[in-house]
Amino acid sequence: MDKRTLTRRGFLQTSAAVTGAALLAGNAAFGAGARRSATDQVPLGKTGITLSRLGIGTGSANGQQQRDMGEEGFTKLVHYAFDHGITYIDTAERYMTFDWIAGSIKGLPREKLYIQSKVPGKPEDVLAQIDHHRSVFKTDYIDSLLIHCMVEPQWTDDWKRIMEGFDQAKEKKWIRAKGVSCHTLPALQAAGSADWCEVHLVRVNPQGKFMDGPIAPREQRAPSTDIDPVLKEIKSMHDKGRGIIGMKICGNGTFKDPADREKSIRFAMNNPNIDAVVIGMTSTAQVDENIAMINRALAAT
Numbered sequence: 001m002d003k004r005t006l007t008r009r010g011f012l013q014t015s016a017a018v019t020g021a022a023l024l025a026g027n028a029a030f031g032a033g034a035r036r037s038a039t040d041q042v043p044l045g046k047t048g049i050t051l052s053r054l055g056i057g058t059g060s061a062n063g064q065q066q067r068d069m070g071e072e073g074f075t076k077l078v079h080y081a082f083d084h085g086i087t088y089i090d091t092a093e094r095y096m097t098f099d100w101i102a103g104s105i106k107g108l109p110r111e112k113l114y115i116q117s118k119v120p121g122k123p124e125d126v127l128a129q130i131d132h133h134r135s136v137f138k139t140d141y142i143d144s145l146l147i148h149c150m151v152e153p154q155w156t157d158d159w160k161r162i163m164e165g166f167d168q169a170k171e172k173k174w175i176r177a178k179g180v181s182c183h184t185l186p187a188l189q190a191a192g193s194a195d196w197c198e199v200h201l202v203r204v205n206p207q208g209k210f211m212d213g214p215i216a217p218r219e220q221r222a223p224s225t226d227i228d229p230v231l232k233e234i235k236s237m238h239d240k241g242r243g244i245i246g247m248k249i250c251g252n253g254t255f256k257d258p259a260d261r262e263k264s265i266r267f268a269m270n271n272p273n274i275d276a277v278v279i280g281m282t283s284t285a286q287v288d289e290n291i292a293m294i295n296r297a298l299a300a301t
Contacts, residue, residue, distance in 0.1 A: 036301075038294035039085025044114075044275050045243030047177045047198055049143060051114035053276050054294055055088030055245070056081045056287070060253060060280035063096030069282060071100050078104040080284050082113075084291060090247075090278040092118035092148055093133065102138040110139060116201075116245075116278075118148035118181060119162070126165025130174055144199050144243075145175040153186035156194045163196050177243065185212040185229055192237045199243040202234055204274070206267040207260065209251035231271070238273035246277040253280065262293050269297035 038054040056078065058066050066074050074097060078089065091101050098117075105113060115137065123129035133142055145166065147159055156163070166178040179199030182188040191197050203211050208227050238244050246268050255261045268277050279290050 036298040037085075038291040038298075039087075041087070042275055044144075044177070044199065044245075045238070046241035047144075047243050049114065049176055049243070051088040051143070051276055052086050054086055054290060055090050055114070055116070055276060055278035056086050057090045057247070057278045057280035058097040058101070059090070059092055059095035060282065062094060063098070065253075065280070065282050067096040071103060074100055075104040075106075077281065077284065077287070079108070081281070081287050082108055084287060086287070086291075087112050088114040088116070088276060088278065090116050092120070093129075094118070094120050094148065099136060102136060105137070105139075114143045115139070116144040116146065116199075117142050118146040120148045122159065122162055123165075126162055127168060127172075127174075130165065130169045134174060141173060142175045144177045144179060145169070146178070146199065146201055147180045150180055150182045150187040150191065151184045153184075153190050155180075155187055156190050156196070167196075179243070181247070182212060185233075188212050188230065188233050192233045192240075192242075197237075197242060199245065200234075200237050201245050201247050201278075202230065203248040204230060204234065204246045204268065204271075205249055205251055205255075205264040207251060207255070207264065209254055210248045231273075234271070234273045244273055244275050246271075246274045249277050249279050258289070261289075262296075265290070265293045266297040266300070269294060270301055 038052070040053045041050040042053050043050055060066060069077065089101070089105070091098060101115070117133050119129055119133070130145065133145065134140060147162060147166070150159070152158065166175065169175045170178055177198045179197050179201065180191050181201035182191055183203070188202065191200060204227070205211065206227065211227055212230055234244055249264050249268055250261050251264070255264060268274050281287055281290065
């Protein structure tokens with residue numbers, strides 16, 4: 001057995017402990033009249049992949065906030081989230097928690113998890129870099145792998161070699177879906193036009209905080225307050241069958257007032273073009289709050 005594959009014994013032991021939460025997560029999205037919830041297993045566009053509507057982000061302040069919890073605390077938080085129905089874990093090579101992912105998912109049934117990671121820059125050996133993710137996570141595959149943080153409008157030309165490497169990795173079944181995260185509107189528009197993209201990680205909130213605006217040098221880049229162009233791109237990408245995941249739902253952590261967080265979550269849940277959202281979390285209280293807020297928003301729709 002591949003050392004990166006979780007054991008059947010571990011799967012059976014864990015399944016017994018989380019059956020109730022997993023069943024709730026898996027069943028709520030189906031059936032007429034079923035009450036929708038944060039932990040529904042929802043389709044990711046037309047990729048054929050499902051994930052929990054709410055994902056746990058592990059990169060707040062590039063993962064420093066999660067790193068401050070210590071590895072044991074981080075692992076307990078991931079397990080707490082899973083036990084409450086959150087199966088989507090969002091990470092990236094640049095995050096300080098990247099090396100902790102394997103330990104945090106140890107003992108959890110791999111086939112029930114949706115792990116999304118991101119590759120930065122232009123690695124010389126793309127396949128080796130993707131294989132590095134598999135090795136670090138001790139898993140045979142990554143559910144969704146993204147090119148990380150595109151800002152230039154011509155990125156689909158400049159990153160063509162990287163995109164081809166992702167294609168090869170998908171052929172090898174090292175990744176199930178491929179996509180991009182963008183941090184400017186021109187980059188997002190280029191992503192929407194690229195047939196290559198299957199999954200989009202998009203910054204979105206109704207307050208327009210840390211949304212994608214016109215391109216500018218990184219040190220001068222200001223967040224846009226005009227959300228309409230982003231919403232237009234999201235709809236266009238959704239109409240093409242792409243998987244859409246919203247990020248920066250809490251304004252990159254700047255929404256300190258619960259009312260602001262609730263407003264943003266309600267906005268995302270009311271947008272039919274957003275499949276799921278990811279929110280950075282550092283405590284069980286945040287897990288509970290985000291689930292409760294999403295459930296309230298869905299109940300009101």
